[in-house]
Amino acid sequence: MKAASFQYYAPTSIADVVALMAEHSDAGIRILAGGQSLVPTMAYRLARPAHLIDINRIAGLDQITDHGEFLEIGALVRHEGFAANRLPARLGAILAHIANHIAHRPIRARGTFCGSLAHADPASEWCLVAATLEAELIAESARGVRTISSADYFRGIMSTALEDDEFLTSVRIRRPADDTLFGFFEYSRRHGDFALAASLVSFQLTAGLMQNVRLGLGGVEDYPRRLAEVESLLEGQSPSAAVFTRAGDLAAQHVNPSAADVDYRIELVKTVVERALQHANETT
Amino acid sequence: MNKQPGQYFGQPLQRLEDQPLVRGQGCFAADISFPYQLHMRVVRSDHAHGRILSIDTSAAAALPGVVAIWTADDVADIPPIDFREGSVEKLAPFRQHILAQGKVRYVGDPVAVVFATDAYLAEDAADLVRVDIEELVPLLSADDAPQEFSPGLLTEATICSQGYGDVEAAFKQAHAIVELDLSIGRHTGVPLETRGAIGRYDAARDVLELHGAAKVPHRNRESLAKMLSRSTTSLHLYEGHVGGGFGVRGEIYPEDVLVLVAALRFNRPVKWIEDRREHLMATNHSRQQHHRIRAAVDANGLLLGIENEVWHDQGAYIRTHGTRIADMTCGILPYPYKVPAYQADLHFRLTNKTPAATYRAPGRYEANFVRERLLDAIAIRLGLSRIEVRRRNLIRQEEMPYEAPLMALGEHIVLDSGDYEGLLDKSLASIKCVELEAEVAARKANGELVGLGLAMFVEKSGLGPTDGARINVDSSGTVEVVTGGASVGQGFETVMAQVCAETLGVAYTKIRVVHGRTDRIEYGIGAHASRATVMTANATREAALLVRKKALTVAAELLQTPEDQLDIANGIVFRPSQPQGPSISLGEIAQRLRPLSPNRGDHIPGLCAEGWFNTDHQVYPYGVFIALARIDPGTGAVIVERIQIAYEIGRAINPMLVKGQIMGGFAQGLGGALLEEFRYDDRGQPLCLTFADYLMPTLLDVPPVEILLCEDAPSPCNPLGIKGAGESGIAAAGAVIASAVEDALGLPGVIRSLPITPHMIKDILRKSSGTPVEMCP
């Protein structure tokens, strides 16, 4: 389990990265961020990039910046970077909570938010976050900079709108209203494993009724997405165990699991949706 | 027999092994390197079943640094790997060649090997070897009809049968017949260190060396010498540190033979380190068995007879153990219960999967699961409690030693000693069973899915017949114990040092224990089947007694005191009646006994002795598991909240280490019960080739193990009274978890297979109408 040979580059600027990518995009080029997904696949020789661009020596990419309207997460922000953050209270708390579900500490110390989005594992927690809370992905190449909305970004299992020569320099998450409540629940066989199903919800409570409901589901289909039917069911309802159960049941009717154990995944969908809602409700 | 703990014997002493290991100074297989060594990489079959049409090595051979590439033709002179316990003609055609000849039979089957100057390069070259295979339909289940293995031979290699009594009559007179269809999943030991083998030929001495050996170096030396047509004395195996054995490491595999052949042919050291992907497809699998079991019982729930039909999924070849696991499964299944008539028939079948062999508690993990499921089912059927049905059927203390008309490991089973019911009572009392049942009932009433499980079992350990040890005291007073035992991380050195220290009268820290080296002692039984402690410890005691005797004889002359008025403590011979009086150290005695010493007198040189221990019978420890488990109805997850293991060990030389064995064993057993399983797709492609797919328990999956270690029934079979412990923590883990989960579900008879996955639990919950049946505790 030793990787195949490659050319290694450690540029110190974004400009150098995109230039290298333009030059070698035909010959198989990959960005090396945290390496927590890429290096294992190289060890199994499932990935054999001829060129590897290590972005870890580029300064300034490791920041989460609060721009007011949105948060900007740089390409070298590690999972661990969310553990003790200075983000708006409730949002910061839910992101820290979610980060704790990603693998284990030594992996979180290296793996990056943007790397997770580029890798696009169906069960990735950060992909679920991006899909549920409106996110914009900033992709840079020698051809220029473009912004991809999370709704257009995911294409299939580990397949995205990112082109071979594009570098995901940051991801922007729209800053939710400060009174937004969040809830998250995932189930994995062991703590730290990829989720078999996960759900993230957010809503505001106005006069006891749920407003601006967002409900995302990950780990079950090819990529995470919001469940519009469930969101409209919940919109305007007052939170209760009965409503949450109905939401779970409805979610289960509207998913199309890509895994082999379809029946089981559908049952899990009920559970994670219901429990994510409960989690949000408990934080009031 | 003295039951009191001694100064060393019976004490929870810290291990002698730990110092280098906590400092990172261990010497594991991959840590061994020799100058000028080559690296070997195995090219493995990508197909589960197929005919090799051609192998093109030209591109690989062209890489600079590649020294050679071999296929089956290059090693045609090497016979297939034989069975350790001698040839069995009927099974011989199913043995594995070191490189596949003509056909491949599992994904991972070695078809070629590359030798190169660097490990990375060897892997590059292996990737370039083109193997053209005509795919054949794979056989993936022992339940399916046998196919042709080779012309004229079926994949059902043999049927193993054991039995006694009139089974037919038992079923005719039965009050009730309880029948179950049960299966155990494919899983295995998976030590954290993968295998490794380093071959080296020392032409100057004409000695061939295998480093990275484990488990049974002496026995393997004999087999390897035969395969390579060498004298045993010109072949040596060296065991360094071993990163876990669990039965799978230390058997002879193709790679061990290949590095030796290569070292000889190239006259260069050859190193092979298995990677994890290979390990999961190349190292022995285990356990997969399907049982159809029937019990005839009378109106009181007493067993009248058992019929046990088994389908054993052996995988692609029959490896070094032959049919041992199968025999063990059939032989040990009834115990600890009295079964008047019994018949077991096991279909030993080959499939196109990684070959299977022993994994910690082989045959017992499986049999205990099956038998204890059966007892639970009988309890439900007759409306008895699970405790009561067991109590009624247990073999009684008065019946010991109990001669069983069955065989295990080639010996007649004689249950040597024990009070099974006594241990059951003790363990119920210790866990406060009455209160616990009330607590569980209250939680159930609250809507929780929680349940209790109970399982009893009989272990076996200390297979003989003979083991020896040699002890030598040097003139510094340091004691060297040379054994033919092996260490797989269980604390072997410490245990032998404790026995020697206690017997001889020296500090255990002054003792060096040698193991796993064929160049230091001619014979050895190694470490398997929980035999090291029983056999080698007793041999060490014999040798220590002889050294002690010699030391006292010499000291008696010097101190002019009768031997019986002398004692030895901390390496000093002295007069207990006069502690401040004259004394002499063992080092000084050793100095006097040197061959050229003018003070030696008529004594044979050296303060040393060889001791042997013989036994006719294995010893049979036993235990009781009680578990409390909870189910998350939303996800189907099973959480084992509590586990208590009561175990009768005879005598514990080091209780801390015994408990360590039990805790570690249980964690593995829990893995097999809930998480671990080698899955294949319908083309025979293995689906578990990473640690993200083969799931082993982490800290958060394993509850603290409550251990009740009993020393009430010392074994009469050896002077130390000890019984083995290596396999006790795992033996009934699957059985007890299944029992607890079924109780939590409240649906009798629904847990029929291991591992119990969340998927399976959700299926059961969905299919059940939702009205749980009350089970008797």
Next chain:
Amino acid sequence: MKITLTLNGNKHQVDVEPRHTLTDVIRDACGYTGTHLGCEHGVCGACTIIVDGEAIRACLMFAIQADGRTIRTIEGLAQGNTLHPLQEAFVKHHALQCGYCTPGFLMLATHALEKNPDITDAELQDVLSSNLCRCTGYQNILAAVQDARDTMRTPS
């Protein structure tokens, strides 16, 4: 390519290929074989070491990425003959059997206790669940780390 690693306080100049993992280089080129490989794909934690103050999986970093960095491995934990309190506690609590996972657990725990000397039991369980041990069943490892935490906290 030539790189420089500061390993347990000593500078090592070694020639590597970009694809050489940090573990392989530490073990084979620098001779520190105390760092083990259990899976080479990031799951088992046997290769855990501390790079620039972070505990990481050394099998998932290429050595070339560590050029110029400061690395601590198991060999640097004891001060000469004096064991680190964690090493002491592992021996005392029988937290190792085969010892193959031990260096990884020790480096993981060292990092956890250095980052937060007051780490709670629950947090410790979470941290330690990152590594696999096939021998001990974990309870003694947990007990050892808790004990070391308490000893290191109490000024003696």
